Amino acid sequence: MPTLTIDGHTCTVDIGGTILDAARAVGIDVPTLCWYPSLTSVGNCRICLVSVEGTDKLLPACATAAEDGMRVTSESHAAVRSRQGVLGLLLERYPVEDIPAAEARNEFEALVRRYDVPTTHRAGLPPRDGDARDGDPAIRHDMSTCILCTRCVRACEEIQVVGVLDVAHRSDRAQIIVGADGNPEHAGCTWCGECVRVCPTGAIHDIIPMAVRAGDGTMLERPRSNAMPPIDRTVRSVCPYCAVGCQLDLEVRDDTVVHVRSPWIEEATPNRGSTCVKGRFGLDFVQHRDRLETPLIRRGWVKRDGRWIFDATHDTASMWPRRGGPWELIEEEGQTRKRGPRSNPLQRSTSGIGPLGDPRDRVATPLAWYAPFREATWDEALELSAQELTRLRDTSGPSSLAVLQSAKCSNEENYLLQRMFRGGLGTNNVDHCTRLCHSSSVSAMQQAMNTSAASGAMREVEDVADVIFLLGANTTESHPVFGAAIKRAVKRGATLIVCDPRRIELASRAHIHLRAMPGTDVAVMNGMLHHILALGLEDRDFIARRTHQFDRVRAAVQPYTPERASQISGVPAALIREAAERYARGPRSSTLWAMGLTQHATGTDIVTSLLNLILATGMIGRPGAAMLPIRGQNNVQGASDVGAIPMVYTDYQPVTNPDIRHRFAQEWGVPDDRIPLKAGLKVTQMVMDDSPVRGMYIMGENPILSDPQVAHAEHWFRELEFLAVQDIFLTETARYADVVLPGSSFAEKDGTFVNTERRIQLSRAAVPPPGDARRDLDILIELSNRIGLPSPYRDAAEVMDEIARVTPSWRGVSHARLESHAGLQYPVHDAEHGGTPFLFADAFPTTDGKATFFPVEYLPPAELPDDAYPFLLNTGRQMYHWHTGTMTRRSFALDARESTPIVELNPADAAAMGVGDGEEVVVASRRAEIRIAVRLSDRVSPGQVFIPMHYREAAVNLLTNPALDPVAHIPEFKVCAVSVHPANRGQSVHSATTPLQATSWTSASPAE
């Protein structure tokens, strides 16, 4: 390793390290402009030139390898003169008259000040021009300040692996361009904002979608990257969207989140400075005017003689049936006419889309929804909730109560909520939306190897894996930051095998795309394993040392020749063979999957067949051979870890074990027999017709849109005796509540989230909750106390201390330790233990340390297309929206991108039925029908359609099949049979206005 001296400091760098690396290592600030961590060093700006003894010319520190014995002077006279010259030349095209006299607004101006370069304008060249993109809701350009450092070009190409930008023209006309035609959409832009992050001059900058209203009612935009009024503070937080767990810096002014920055790229965070469009531009929901600020109580509830009773004649309660209101049912809304999807409103020629307007007007809760409620005090709301929950417990029994917890809320909140229901109310009817996403993965992994989480880390997949097998996961849209990491891995040389019925972005970059029919994955996995065994590519040593029952699986896959698998799945047998060989040959194959495998009536089987493949080839327990179920919500892993599921306490300790129950009862100070030894009801069992549940508490979930067969769910919730909803908006579910408790968003509270790689991260409060809204933890503490379960916690850190006491694999976790940015990957055995990035090197957490194979037979999905319903409906997410849209549809920048529901339809099918892009169709299943606009897309195969789940006005879960997996009780969201018909033949529903100009659909009349 070369040792050199810089300005008299001796330093050693790795072989291949540059002079710049050496200088940074000893804290010498060699200036840079075109250089940026992790990007290719191009050495084109010449600002980092330094003097090296014995060399006549100056050398670029960023592009010169450090050599043994080098003697470097970073600020030699020659180097400084050279830098002044470089900066002076760059200033010739820079709008110097705009530079503030006293301060520097950006990196470039800071260097101009540092080297004392005069900023008087020299006559000569006109300002540089380039990408303008008027009207973009988040990203703006002022290319007159561009210095052509090409950081944006490289960041887009190398970090996001998209390549929207490049340099075109030459000499004095050289400029940054967008795609071939200036349209970012054509070039694959997803508005992640990586270019904004790396730009050293603010030539590419973001305006604040989380706009703040100025005193005169106008919106405050952000004209240049640093030209905002100064912020009060920056708070490190964790993104509330997906389970990648990106850390974010929230910039706060006047107790308002005014801007999102990403952490410095070199910090040890899961995202290393990247974000996706949702994380950077989609957090304005925090300040949306729909935020609930006061507790609400349904009209009709009155307190008489010290007790709350419902009097249907009181107030205006009689205007609506019990639990009704002045709104359309989801089912009714599904049948209203829809505005067509936008037709490229953001292409370059569409300038003058107009001022932003108030994002809070875009998608709002209709005012009428508030009518059945009256504002209440916290005392009233909590008293009523406590009274009704305890009344139902005492009269109908504890099993008449159930709670839906939240994968959006923190570990501390989820722990307290299940503690309240188990220890306070005596029921295990505790569940959350993990039931609807990875419950089948968990049941399969529990069965095979007694684990419930990923074995490896995202970084392993990016840096080490030789083969990446991705199944049923649209990672570039659902987990974009991880999706980019997979693309980087492919660029590095990893082989990508995608198994997905749709031609998603990663499928188009994959070496092999197994385009299996939805729900036929067992056949594909068994076929692959059959071929692996036929070639003898299985890992016999691993099978012998670390597993049981392989022979049963060997026998079971025998009939699944690649040809038979091909018949079932539609994947050519040759591809199944090739995928099998590449996967088995590895040498390090990582296996990633998501909802495409799990949301099936055979979800547990499907994941089991995949685990068989993993175990037979030994692709687990080594770095780069990661087993990674990609979790959905930001804290779905954590909510499960802290016991928000009906059969286990924290750390998946079964509720059926009396010793474990005793430990928890003792910790909570309640008698053992208050908590049943029987597992509680799962989400999908709670809402069945014969369910015993009469009273419910829902925190941060919106089951009326997310459950299968919404029409049924909506009726079921209306029949409850008591429903309390703790949320930040009056959701579709909350409108049926008796009590609505206004909680806090992620930005308003301290707490921890667990990402998809078991990383526990601390998110910090940046702003206070709006109005009288309270931090969720405070609500739960107060309610627990009123229910009779003393809850002596003062803050989330104290709750975490208790979680650590009762959760073996979190024993060493505390808020103090999580202050370091990297967080901790559990298991964390004690206060000194540094966490576990990667599991199962030597043993599985089973009694004998071995995993077990379970043979699986292919079973077809519960409902397949037939003559009456000839299309196969698949559901899922889009890039710009999240789940039931509660947050993203209240984000200006996100909703502007994707503002109307669409059905993806193959052009061949569309041609056959005579509908064009943007026209409206009726999609009907045996359960319901919805009207929705068509988006022509060859991402779906002929005979299949795809509808995202985010839209209330065309709720796809009206259509989905509530058939359940027998083990995990996860519904079959991914397959059902539908028919598609033109709604009004020949009548286009293309809107003349772009979504940005249009008023929100909530204020539009249904007939519009």
Place this chain on the structure above:
Amino acid sequence: MSHGPSASGGATLKPSPGHHDAPHEPVFTGATRAALDELITRYPTKQAVLLPALWMLQEARGWVSEAGMAEVAALLGITPAYVKGVVTFYTMYHQHPVGKYFIQVCTTSPCNVCGAEDVVKAFLETTGCGELGVTSDDGRYTVIEVECLGACGFATPVMVNSDFLESVTPDTVPGLLARYQ
């Protein structure tokens, strides 16, 4: 901004309305596609075929449209922005439609001394183009200035498509153009 002959290259073509709106029909089909695929086998990477692929595009369509760049990008597995960067770097790819006869007049120093600017003027007037880089209304001619055509002893050299004409003077221009109708 005027871009006459300069170190940055002289061929600045001006857009003529109408051409851009026609939808892009793929160029690389049938024999053209086969020719490209064959060409790809001769290079170490697909990206390396970019320049010849762009020539094929220009030969087929007379110019290189943005949609054409996107087509080439998709075929070669590179980004449309990269292709545009290359197209705009070189002067011989036409970024706008040109006339049936593409007239390049050398105006580098020796020719300039010998009166090349008058030759240019004569071409602009006789063709009806009026302005450098603009295609005549009848769609027949586009005139541009170019850097040295390598015939300084025979000023002023002119290229009409691939024909090389020497010792052109303002007086001979109408007669020359009569051959290019």
